[in-house]
Amino acid sequence: MNLAVVGATGMVGRTFLKVLEERQLPIDNFYAFASSRSAGTKLMFNNKEYTVLELNENSFKEYKIDIALFSAGGGTSLKYSPIAAQSGCIVIDNSSTWRMDPSVPLVVTEVNPQDILTNKGIIANPNCSTIQAVVALAPLHKKYEIKRIVYTTFQAVSGAGMGGWSDLEEGLKGNEPKKFPHQIAGNCIPHIDVFLDNGYTKEEIKMVEETKKILHDSNLKITATTVRVPVFNGHSESINVEFNKEFDLNELKECLENAEGLIVQDDVKNNLYPLALNASDKDEVFVGRIRRDESVENGINMWVVADNIRKGAATNAVQIAEWIIENM
Incomplete structure (x- = not known):
């Protein structure tokens, strides 16, 4: 199998390499592609040095690429994903370009891997905050039928790339931000991506629409507030869920404990609950603070945490590639 990483020199691209080595x-x-700006850069992969190649329209056909992991931005994906697909390559794209295209499967391997079989050469990797949420929500939806979801996210600066990371580092030194509209050090910014006419941000609408698509339920009622926080890595989410069916709380926790890719950390007497620091560099999604919402008939609150660069991007894409290799 010939595999390529497009955008190999970026934060997610380099994590692709790390996860591919581990798994x-x-x-x-193996081929590493990037823009002309990064072409010629040397990268180590599996103890071998590779030169980053400049991506062009003939790259996929010339090197007979079977699977390509894309993390090079929406413009690159829009142009090159169809070219790659026409060359017989399967693209797993990390941008938002193809996520809501009805002909493109949007996949989290623990939730809807069978959707991969419907691909026409392009598979979309969901938004990082959506991925960790649906890993926790899917088993509950199957068992208790979710009626409504309220998302509040606390998203690390790494989700905004190297620019976001730099803004926090420099902000801690007292320097002005370059990536974010306000200082992030010592601050929370309720503004991720652009604002839309309805007052929501694009990030919030991504979570709403992607959740419906992944869970195959357009009738779900979902609202979201997404917040950038002064944490380097690891997204945290407060998720409020209302079900159509009654539930026993212990049974519900057992359902989560048995779910693929999920680790329950819920022992509040011993101060055990998911933390971004502990989730960093791990592939699992962590859930805790699971408790009944006493303001509604069949509701819960839970706290969901994951490494947004690994499970929220690179690992999920590599898991899709693994599934393709094993099943197609």
Whole structure:
């Protein structure tokens, strides 16, 4: 199998390499692509040095790429994903470009892997904050039928790339921000992506619409507030869920404990609950603070945490590639 990483020099691209090394996919030939600005850069992968190649319209056909992991921005994906697909390559794209295209599967492997079979050469990787949420929500939806979801996210600066990371580092030194509209150090900014006419941000609408698509339920009632916080890595989410069915809380926790890719950390007497620091560099989603919402008949609150660069981006894409190799 010939595998390529497009956008190999970026934060997610480099994490692609790390996760691919760890999971040891059966790769015969590996290729790293980037823009002309980064072409020529040297990268280590599986103890071998590779030169980053400049991406062009012939890259996928010339190197006979079977699977390409894209994390090079929406413009690159819009232009090159169809070219790659026409060359017989399967693209797993980390941008938001294809997520809501009805002909493109939007996949979290623990939730809807069978959707991969409907691909026409492009598979979309969901938004980082959506991925960790649906890993926790899917088993509950299957068992108790979710009626309504209220998302409040606390998203790390790494979700905004190297610019976001730099803003927090420099802000802690007292320097002005370059990426964010306000200082992030010592601050919370309720503004991720652009504002839309309805007052929501694009990030908030992404979570709403992507959740419906992944869970195959357009009738779900969902609202969201997404907030950037002064944490380097690891997204945290407060999720309020209302069900159509009654539930026993212990049974519900057991349902989460048995779910794939999910680790329950819920022992408040010993101050055990998910933390961004502890989730960093891990592939699992962590859930805790699971408690009944006493303001509604069948509701719960829970706290969901994951490494947004790994499970929220790179690992999920690599897991999709693994599924393709094993099942197609």
